[in-house]
Amino acid sequence: MHVIRCLILGSIFSFVFSTVLANELSLPEYSKLAKTDPQVLIELLTNANTVPSVLSAADNALLLSTAYYALSQAQPAIEYAEAGLADSALQQQNPIVFHQLKLARAVAYDLAGTPAKGLVDASNAITWAQNNQQTGVLVGALFSRGALYISLVNYLDALRDLNLAYQLAEQQPDLDTHKAEVAGMIALVYEYRREDALAIPYFTEAVAYQRAEKNWLELSVALYGLGRAIKNTGDLKQGLALLTESATIARQVDDFQGIAYAEKEIAGIELIQGHNANAKQLFQSALQIFNQGDNRYMQLDTNLSLAKIALLEQDAKQAAQHLQQAEHFVNPETMPIQALAIESTKAELLALNGEYKQAYQLLSANQQRKQRLDNQQSAEQLHQLRVKYDVEAQQAENKLLAQQNTLQQIQNAAQNQQKWSLILLLVLSSALIFLLLMLFLRARKNKRYLELLAETDGLTGVYNRRKIMELFQQQFELAQRSDQALSIAILDLDWFKQINDQFGHQTGDEVLWRFASLCKQQLRKSDLIGRIGGEEFIVIFPCTDLAAAEQLAKRLCAKTRELETMMPKPGLSVSVSIGLACNQQLLSGTEFIAAADKALYLAKQAGRDQVKLADYRKLSV
């Protein structure tokens, strides 16, 4: 307990304030004093009429609780912690100090031999610190709960808390609790579990740190742990050296309990080496200090060691006295191993007194109890391991599920991205297709336009000579094959040169396009018209005999005369001469045209502005 107390003192009760007032200590200085010189601090704080201005009432209570804890006085430590906690507004106003007071009371409970009473407060402090990202409080609380678990002989949970505290302190070296201090406590657990080889590196880390920091009290404790672990591995020489250094330093800092612990271990070495007298003297010296400090565990242990020496010396009376003392401090419920040790020493005493039968009965009852205890411990350990395994299995499963979720999210994101890429691709493709379609349509339109330009007469909009002659040839051949009537008319505007000369070329052009559009209006849809010369046009009348064609031609003549009314040019007169021919005389294409041309010539000859038929016709006109 002394060891744990010293380790706790070095770690959790640190404050993070820096105000220094004249003639007064600062809070960190008071805090340091609580560990280095607790008696002085108690006198300072209890003799003063008022609480120093740098301290709140809660700080004051916490310092006093810490100081009494340092002096191994559990009751006042508990009372001061409770006085601090009496302020109902504290939890709200200063949750850090509130939880530190709870932790101070928890470790004081431990000192009082009731560690279980502190567990809830330590666990609450851990939860609060985790929820509020208070790593400093978290490490202190884990450290304290680890110490409580050690006292409750629950080494598995102690190691879990302490290892977590060690990791956190390693990640954040600026915390009040240094990882080397946690290392000292972890080493203690290993030592209690008789795993000295595991304890040694942690003790070594603690020794190096405390030596560098010149924390003499803590160094003495760490040296004690290291010396004891090395002694247990069989290296008595090095163990003795370390324990002796521990005792020397404890003496320098007036840590009497520390001196007693070291002396007791040194006594153990002396005993192994057969120096019984030295051993006895050291045990007695240690026992005296343990008695003064009311250190029940060590009083029990040291009395037991002295009883064994007395047995070796065959001093039954002395042995009985020490055994009686030891029995006084044992609680078989909470200290079953120590109770067994007392019982077996008792059996040895009975044997020394010649009471062999009773000794035998006691030993065999003891053996059975030991067996039961071992089984119980194994079952508990098994249960703890089982719980631990279940928790870890659940954590592993949760981790796996979390990983699967993450994977699913990544897959969803990838699918989404793929979907959007596809949509984008579709949109782009559609846009491209649309563009290509537009280009294609425009190209087709342009092509059609170019074709139209190539086939059409620019001024009048009717077919040009090349196209109308091509169409004539087609219609002529078709009419021949199908034995259909086909008529053609050649139209020539009269006195056109005069129009040009008299009214200008522009008026001539206007007459030309007005005449062409007049023809298009008057002709049937199946009729075809084209411009074959300056003021000369040809009209093809498919499936039309001469009589029908003549009717149409005459109507054209009449309508052409009306053109001058549309063009208000005084003296302008527009007329047309038309020569008509029909294919029914089985002419060739050229002869067919020539016949129509000849009829035109006749119309001109006859005075213009009239229709003439080819004169070789046999059918009636």
Ligand SMILES: Nc1nc2c(ncn2[C@@H]2O[C@H](COP(=O)(O)OP(=O)(O)OP(=O)(O)O)[C@@H](O)[C@H]2O)c(=O)[nH]1
């Ligand atoms: N304004 C205009 N005049 C044209 C065009 N093409 C030809 N001409 C003119 O048309 C006139 C045709 O004259 P001619 O061949 O002597 O015939 P005409 O004067 O109509 O006499 P007849 O045919 O005998 O009645 C010429 O003076 C040409 O220059 C054209 O596209 N526009």
